[in-house]
Structures are given as C-alpha cells and as structure tokens.
Amino acid sequence: MTTIGPTARHKTAMVRSSLSRPMGLALADGIIERETTVFDYGCGRGGDIRHLQGLGFSASGWDPAHRPNAEMISSNVVNLGYVVNVIEDPIERAQVLKSAWSLTRNVLVVSARLIWEARELAGRRVGDGILTRMGTFQKFYDQSELAAWIESVLEVKPLAAAPGVFYVFRDEADQQDFLANRVYQYRPRIIIDPHEEYERNRENLAPLFDFLTAHARPPKRGELTVEAEACVLDASGTLGRAVNLIYQVTDDSHWERVRIQRRSELLVYAAMSRFGRKPRFSQLGPTLRRDIKLHFGTYRDLTNQGDRLLAAVGNRMMVLMSARSSELGKQTPSALYIHRSALGELSPILQVYEGCARVLVGVVEHANMVKLSLTEPQVSYLSYPTFDTEAHPTLESGVVVNLQNLSASYRDYRQSSNPPILHRKEEFLGSESPNRIKYGRLTRSEILEGLYKDPSAIGTRQGWQRVLQQHQVEVRGHRLYRRSSRPD
Template identity: 35%
Template sequence: MTRAASGPRVGKRVGGALYFHRSALDLLDAETNRKVSSASERSDVPWNVAKVEGEAVSLLRYEDFDDHAFPCLLESVRIDGERVVRSDYSNRENPPVLHRKELLLRPDDDRIPVFAALTAAAEGHGLFAASHRIGTKQAWTRRVTEAGLTVEGHALVSLPPPSLEIARHRTAIARNRLSAPMQSLVRHEFVSPGTTVLDYGCGQGDDVRALVEGGVEAFGWDPHFLPDGTLAQADAVNLGFVLNVIEEPVERLETLRRAWSYCRRVLAVAVMISGHRPTAGLRPYRDGFVTSRGTFQRYFTPDELKEMVREALGVEGFAVGLGVVFAFRDPADERAFLYRRQVRRAERVVSYRPPPRERAIQPREPLAERMRPTLDALWATLMAVGRVPSFDELPTDVGHALRKSNVSISRAIGWCEGIFDRDEFERAAAARKEDLVLYFALGAFTQSVALSDLAARLQRDARAFFGGVGKAKEAAMAFLFSLRASDHIRFASKQAIGAGIAHEDGRGGIHFRREKKDDLPLALRGVVGCASVLYGDLDDVEVVRIDMEKMAVSLLYITDFEAKLPLIVRDVRINLRNQAISDKIFDEDGRRVFLARSAYATDERERVQREAIETRVRRLLALQGTAQTVRHANIVRALKDAAGKQLERSS
C-alpha cells in the first residue's frame, strides 16, 4: 500500500469534501492526516468517519460501522480554525444516513466485498436514483419499503407477502375536544345547529357526542364501535383518520366513495401526515407500518391525500389544514368556501355594526331621523358589500323597515351619504374589489369549477366592480401574471414595510404577523393566498415570511410570542415555483429562537429590551446581524460554556 504523494487515493468525494473511515487515516497525505489528527486531539467525539473540506474537519460518529448496513449519524463535531460546532443527532427522528460504506475504507479492507455487494444490490433495485432525496433516515427507509424490500444484516430482502391480522379499531382514541377535521367543519360554518353531520368511521364517538351536546344533529357509524349506527345522508360528512388505518389501497378508495355517497354538501377527509410521528421501530408493511399494537398506519403527503380524493371522487380536495381536505358536492358551496377564505375582511365587517355617533350633517327629513337605526344597519351592509346592495342582500329587518315606510334603497342610501363618511365607503369598495380579484385569481389557480356556477352575490360583485364575470376574470389573470414580476412584489413589500405591517428580514425578504395578512397590499395577499391554497388554513401560524428571491412562503408556528426568546416549534415552507411543501416540526432539541421579535414590540421600551436580548444572543454565538433564527439548544450550550470558562478563570 502506498501513501498518496499528491492527495488521497482513498475516501469518497462529495462536492468539495472528502469522507473516509478512521481506519484509512494513515493512507491519507500528510497534510490531511495532520489536520484530522489535530482535530481529533481537540475533541472527545469517538468518531468513525471524517470529512475534510478545505481547512474544516468534521469528525462524525455513525452507528456501528460494521453492524449497520446504512448507519445513521449520531454525533458530529466540526472544527474550522477556532470555531467548534458540535451537533447531537442521537435523539433526532430523521438523522442523516450513510450509503456506500465501502468507498470510505482502505482498498485492502476485507469488509469491502460485503459492503460493495450491498451497494450493487441497492443500485440494482434503483434505490440510489435521485440520490439527493435519500440522505436522511426516513426518506431512505421509505425508498427501501416502497421497493418491497427490507434490510437484513447487509442484505436487501424482499418483504414477505403480507398476511397480518390488523386491529384497525385499536386506533380509535377517546377525545376531550373536537377532532381537527370536525373543528375545520365548524370553523368554516358547515357544521352548526340546524345542519346534519355524519361521522363515518366515528371510532368511540366523542365528536358526535360533543356536537349533539352543542345542538347539532350529528350521528355516526363505525364498523367496529357502532355497526348499527345511523348511515344516512347528511349536509357534512367526516371521514376522520380512517383511511390511514386501512392497509388496502383499493379499500381506501371504496371507503372514500362510500362516505361521499352520504354527503349532501361537504366531505372532510383527514389522514395522518408523514413526518409528524416517529416511525423508527415500526415494522414496514405494505405502503405503511404496523405498530407494536398490531394496528396499521399509512402516512400520507399532502399531495397524496389530494390525489386519493381526486382518484376516488373525481373532484378536487381543498386543503384546510395539514392532512385535512374538503370535497364539495355542490360547486356553489365550493365557491362560497374559496370566497370566504379570501374575503375574511368583508365577512368581519358584516357582523360589525358601527355604534351611532355624532355627525356633522344631520338628516333634515324627519322620516330619515326616525329611520336612523335602519340607516345604521344599511350603512353596515354598504360597507360589507362595497356597492349598492340589491333588496335580497339587505338584512331582513332593514328590508322590512324600508318596505314598510315605502322608501327605496337609493333614497335611503342618499340619506346615508348625508350622515356617514363617503370616503369610508370608497375605501370599502376598493378593498372589496381587491378581495374579488384575489378570489377570482385563486379560483383559477385551484382549477376550480366553472365560473357560471358563481353564487348570485358574486355575479353581482363582478358586474358592479368589473362590468361582468369575464372582465373580472381578465383582471384576475392579469393580476396573477403580475405576481411573476418580482419587482411588483418587492414594491408591494416596500409599501407593507412603510405601512408598518411587515418588517425587513435583512436578507431581501419580509415577515409579518399572520393576523395582518388581510391588510397587506394586494400583490402580497396574492402570494400568501397561493401558499394557503397549497397548504391550507393559516390559523395557528404566528409569523409569515416571504422570500422574494425564491418565491417561497414560510409559516412559523411559535408557542409563546410574548416570551423573551419566542420558540419556533414548526416551520412550514411553501415554494410557489415548484409547489413543494416542507414541514419541519422541531423536537425539543431542534426548536429555534425567533430573533426578530423586537420588530413587533408595542412600545419603545419593549423594543430596546428585546433588541438587547437579540444582540446578546447574536454576540454569544457570533451570528450575523441578519440571522433570523438560531437553535435554542445552541444558546443553552454556549451559555454553559461561557459559565464554565468564567468558573475556570475565577478558580
């Protein structure tokens, strides 16, 4: 064996980095050997693989190199000059995984034939195709399972034909609050007293009980718990977390169709989503896993869920939350749902009745004075619809009062104009027009039902604001087209920053509170709307980030926004260019601190305090001023190190 004179002959090159096993260290050139040995002396990580990239050396501890065919990374330390960064992967659900172990060994290593045979077998099954997607444990395990294989020792073995007894009913849990799909149905006003609800696959029936308690006509059926339950047509049908416990793909589609057959208006379908539960230790089975309790779980991606609905029912499923979609029987309901989702602002105004106030100009006509409560209510309606309403759009009591006094709507509006602020009405009209552009634009985006199905109110809106549905559609398409110009979005971002709604993130993007999304300029509402079409409701999101460069929207879930160091527990990233969604739920160790909280301070004192905290964290970890987040565990570690040094100095 010759020592390499000009660079190493062993090891695996990935990009600019060289990976090799510890046993091959003495074969490397003197310089590399020196760098790794010196790094090794400065660290107590019992490493088995090293990575050298320029001056930086990472010492990696993988699971037992001999025992594990594809070992997972447990721990690493990266040493780059004075900078030492240590990472612990041992408790992570989805750590990096190592392939092609033979390439890391010295050429005369006698483990090479076994390792190389495994690699050849994996290649033969096509497991290394699109290799950038298999670098982590979960993706790799999925790839192997989907190929109908399992790893035994250093061999890939075909999974035995499945013949397990699956105990589906054991998946049903007792609930002390409504399940997520039922909550969505309530939130979107498909379930309320007066509506009927069938819970198909109701499990222990707690959702049904809670709804009946609240005055809703709800009933349920379950093949195990309630086989004699009511199976009847209902306005809303819930198929909550049933499909994911069924191990037969064909039966899933049949179950979907059966649930749909009882649905008059809306079907809510909820499934478990991949990446949210640890699957380590579960036995791969068919396209899912069998748990130790003998139950089956299939984890779906959001796209797979939508695709399943499309395949079974021939209609589109609209995401309302992660793993929850709605399918509509009646296109008018679908329209109304999409509409409500985009025009919350207008809906909020409907329920708001401005209190009587002092006015500059009093109505001169005694009849108008007598009808003042009616005019207040009429004005509220005008503000909600942003145009002259037709008679059937008036609240019943307003219509009744006008009829009784023989006053036309236009006369009553004339009086209103003498009482209220006309500018306020103009602003409501402009906002309403924007809502409508957005609604039509996002309707086009979801390839929803034909525009001729538009509810009467929408048709009126389109006529009043655009001169007809065709023109409204044209305006919407022009708007969607304009979103492709990043200048347009940048300009809107500047406007939002200027209005104090959004904040610069120092990296060319902006962030803002989710509750402010309806106050953003139209272009940004469009961007957020597109993300919401792809992902679902943003209800529990705290902060939204828009990355103009990448055309991506990030949704940050933060547990306690008032905390000194608010923690991001989940980060969903929606790439609008390729429609990819990544959903990271952080475990205790991975949680990140939101370092831009000072931007949301309500007064100067709070801002100064928060900035001081953020600056301290940045200094402690030598972060750039533009860093928006940092792992909480890193702060804790750095504080401990600093305290240790302090102690050393004082002793």
C-alpha cells in the same frame, strides 16, 4: 407489495374530550352551520357525534367496530376523519372514500395523517404504510399526494382546509363562495359622527353596517338573514332609509377605501380560483355575482385581471419589487415577515403569493407569522404562541411550503434549547394595530441601549440573553430596565 393480514383497526379509535381537529375546522370555517346535518363515517367511539349534539347540531354516525348496526344516513356534511389512513388495502380505501361521498349532500371532510407525523412512530414498513407494534396500520400521506388521491378517486378537486384536511364540495357555487370568503380581509378604521337616531339603533343596524363593509354596496332583498333584516327594518322602517342613515354618520372617503379594498379582494379571489377549473359566472352564488358586476362590470374583466395577477406571482422580480415597496412587514435580505392578522393589507400580488401556498396546505392552525421568501418560491407559516404576551417570543414550530416542487415540511422547535426569537414586533403588525405603539417604544429603548448593534448575535434566545447580560439590562413586560432597577 407485501400482503398484510387482518389489522386491529378498532384500536385506532380515540376517546375524545373535545371536537376532533377536522370537525373543529369545519365548524370554524362555516361548513357546519345551525341547520346542517352531519354524518361521521367511521366515527370510532362517537366523540364527535356527542360533542356536536351537545352544541345543538343534528349528528349521527357509523363505525364498523363500535357502531356496526347504525344506519348510513345521507347528510349535508359527511366526516371521513382519519379513516383512510388506517385501511391497509388500497382498493378498500378508495371504496370507503366513494361510499362516504355517496352520502354527502354538500361537503365531504376528508382527513388523514401526514408524513411528518410518522417520525416518532415505531413499526415496520408493509405495503404502502407502517404496521405498528399495536397491530394497527397507518398510511402516511404527503399533502399533495392526499389531494391527488382524493381527486383521482372522486373526480372532484378538493380544497385544502389545513395540513391533512380537505373539503370536497358538491356544489360549485358553495365552493366559490368559500374561496371568496377565504381571502384575507382588511377593514379600514372608521369614525362615526354623533347622531342620536343612529346611536339609538346601533345594535340593530350592525348587520347592515357589516354587509356594507364587506361588500362595498347595500344588500339586495334576501342577502341579510331574516333575523338581521327584521332588526334593520325595525330600526329604520326601510332598508334604503337605514343605508342612508349609515352613510349620513360616516365619511365618503371611508367608503371609497372600502370599495378599493373589495376590488382588491375580488382580484385575489379570481387569481386563486384559477387553481381549479374556471367556474362559469352562472355557477357563482348570487352575492358574489352582484359584487363582481358592480365592481368590475363583467366577469371576463375580473378573470382577465386575475390571470395577469397570478402570472405576476410567477415573476420573481415582480414579487421582489412588491415586497420591497411594502410599508408593512419586517424586511430581511431574503424575505418579508408579516403577522397573519396583517395579510389583508398587503398588495394583491403578495396576497396571491401567500395564497398559492394556502391552496396547497390550507390554513396552518396556530401559525401567527408568515415568511414570504424572496429568493425562492417558498412560504413559511410560523407559530409564536406567546407573541402577544412576551416581548421576544420564541419560535415553536413551522410549516414550510415549497411552491416549486409542491411540497410541505414541518419543523419543530419545541425541544430546542436555543430556539429563534423575534425582535421589533411592531414591524410585523397591521397599520392600525393598537399594539404598534407599545412594541415600538420597547424597540427604541433597545436600540438606544445598543442591543441591536450585532443582529447576528441576538437571533436566538441564548444569544439575546448574553447581550442583555453584557449590557446589564432586562426586559420585563414590554419595557427595558437596568438590572438594579425596579418598575414603579
């Protein structure tokens, strides 16, 4: 291995106008909460510290170049943000990871740059990374390589938060709660009967209503926040009376659908939890234990069913049959496409199929479409930024996860002169999406005009424009017009 002299690590510190990606994810995922203390290990110029403090959080940090005299403080959450990738010595790299972990009370957030980010970087190969023209070192990781390295150093299996970002939990119960909450959820639409007392107390009862909807059971004492419980008691006097009031203004069939949905979510969680060491029932949080006991009776029954579900995902015919029988998503000869907002409505086997890819890469930010391949074990996360505003949005980027070789690759279409586009947007959405009617109306107009006669001709922006030109029509908003006509 080539010996590397001192590198200009201080030059990699960025001036941030907003929270860094790892800290933004941790905040969105509930890793950072109101009472959480945060320590930024290798904080650079301190941008994350200032932004977190501005949001009211307790945050501090240390950096060898910019804050060398700052105190190393043990904290609930420790951020090791894009630090390990700038350290040229593998032994020092591991020592820094261990040092950050030693300060961590609850969750360590580790992030590093991925291989696909190196494509436009100028420099020369040295050691296991690249020495840039600025004199800085960059080690680029494969997603699975980064996960394996973290586990080998800390002897704890990390959870992928997003591409290049991992969470390492101290407490098993916290990790399992996080996994359970990460299952995509679907909440059936509900009709509330008119009731004067309920309407008068609707806002105060909202936390209780949300709990019933999420867990398909009333809460035990302490499962609502102190503030939420006070609001409920103020509205109805007792928790039991408040629960009865909610049941009084809603239909029993709705809560039966909620119960079925919660069972499905727990099954998906049980299947996904098998990617790590199976936790003991006593290691689960109290709310999760109560849900399992109510909906499955025993933990063994849940885990046995979860194991069977995970095994079914490995059977290509089972996945194919489940996809072909799905009433949601757009069917193609080789895949099922679905909007991310509708994933919770898929069958458990398809949710676990997608979940296997999420175990590897985490949540791909900005990806609003998911492609479940039916010809190979592969899931793609696709970004169509203008999905909600354009009738035929273009593909901007995608992350492709191959479950056979545990690899992830990035595809960028932003510079393409002829990117892929979408049609029939209503097919991607959930059953109760309010936009299905609007999108479906446009699709019917386009079919009647004959625009879909040759599907191979309209899959890209240029091809679609040629077909529109041939038929002398144009799409404005989500309506089809003759070129000579004008909207009312």
